[in-house]
Amino acid sequence: MRPRFSALNIIVAIVGAALLFYTIRRVGWSDVVAGVASVGWWFALVVILGASRMAFRARAWMVAANSGSEQLTFGQAFGAMLAADAAGNLTPLGLLASEPTKILMTRARITTVTSVASVAIENAFYIASVAVVLLTGTWFFFQRAEVPPALQYVAQFIVVGVALIGVVGLWAARSQPAILSNLAPLVTRLAGKSAVPADAVREVESRIYGVLQWPIAQIGRVVGWETAFHVAAVAEVWLVLRHLPGGGGTTLVDAFLMESAGRFVTIAFKFIPYRLGIDEAGSGAVAQVLGLNPVTGVTLALVRRLRIMFLNVFGLIRLARQ
Numbered sequence: 001m002r003p004r005f006s007a008l009n010i011i012v013a014i015v016g017a018a019l020l021f022y023t024i025r026r027v028g029w030s031d032v033v034a035g036v037a038s039v040g041w042w043f044a045l046v047v048i049l050g051a052s053r054m055a056f057r058a059r060a061w062m063v064a065a066n067s068g069s070e071q072l073t074f075g076q077a078f079g080a081m082l083a084a085d086a087a088g089n090l091t092p093l094g095l096l097a098s099e100p101t102k103i104l105m106t107r108a109r110i111t112t113v114t115s116v117a118s119v120a121i122e123n124a125f126y127i128a129s130v131a132v133v134l135l136t137g138t139w140f141f142f143q144r145a146e147v148p149p150a151l152q153y154v155a156q157f158i159v160v161g162v163a164l165i166g167v168v169g170l171w172a173a174r175s176q177p178a179i180l181s182n183l184a185p186l187v188t189r190l191a192g193k194s195a196v197p198a199d200a201v202r203e204v205e206s207r208i209y210g211v212l213q214w215p216i217a218q219i220g221r222v223v224g225w226e227t228a229f230h231v232a233a234v235a236e237v238w239l240v241l242r243h244l245p246g247g248g249g250t251t252l253v254d255a256f257l258m259e260s261a262g263r264f265v266t267i268a269f270k271f272i273p274y275r276l277g278i279d280e281a282g283s284g285a286v287a288q289v290l291g292l293n294p295v296t297g298v299t300l301a302l303v304r305r306l307r308i309m310f311l312n313v314f315g316l317i318r319l320a321r322q
Helices: 002-027 029-065 074-090 095-106 112-144 149-175 179-191 198-213 216-242 252-268 278-289 294-321
Strands: none
Touching (some): 029 074, 029 112, 029 216, 029 294, 074 095, 095 112, 095 294, 112 149, 112 198, 112 216, 112 252, 216 252, 252 278
């Protein structure tokens, strides 16, 4: 299995590198290089905003995890977030690599049941917040620009996808099906592992559905941290765009639209390591539709990739120490 993953990594990297080369060549190498250089020392603030986003999700995770005698500290949650992000970006497994990494990184502090349930709960809130961002971004996008047919199809896909997520979520909240209990035997057989105790699986399900009985204040704290995550993301985009050549007139709406498009790319192409080439092509296309220079979108994606790689170094260090 490992060689197959390695071959897939190589193939995806080659395709992504080719797309990246083509995109930069199309908009102009010198303009992209000049744009990245124009960010200068502001890149330090870009890194801080990127790290703060992980910190906000770590805080949301802590709200879901900390109950009774089990307490997940901020340092442990934040370190696990860094490590998980590195694992998810470096492999084609995406969420299948990042989320188990969080569980493994915190098993010495909290029980596996608590870890699995809290990771699932935090991800559910995160997905819901992303759905709101995507729907809002799609609405603003149609109000702001003449959308070409290709992007119209993408927008329709987003709306349908969010609607399906909402329907499934409401159904699950109402009927509370024993999905994990039914899937656990199949997953353990496929993984070649020993059977997971049925009581543990039922406890995980119970805690996940228990969110419906959470106090409003507890739900509000998680929603608040997830909202802060997206606010920091928009601030990061706005900061970069403002310091690119010709970006002095960039508005927060511009930044929000670029971030919502980038969030869709992140979700849709999570299986591609670092989304190499995909981010640049998508960001350049969206920038052009919004009336911005395509170079601006490509440069924005490159700067954000550099930030991701910088933080992933610390994630890999955290993994190595573990």
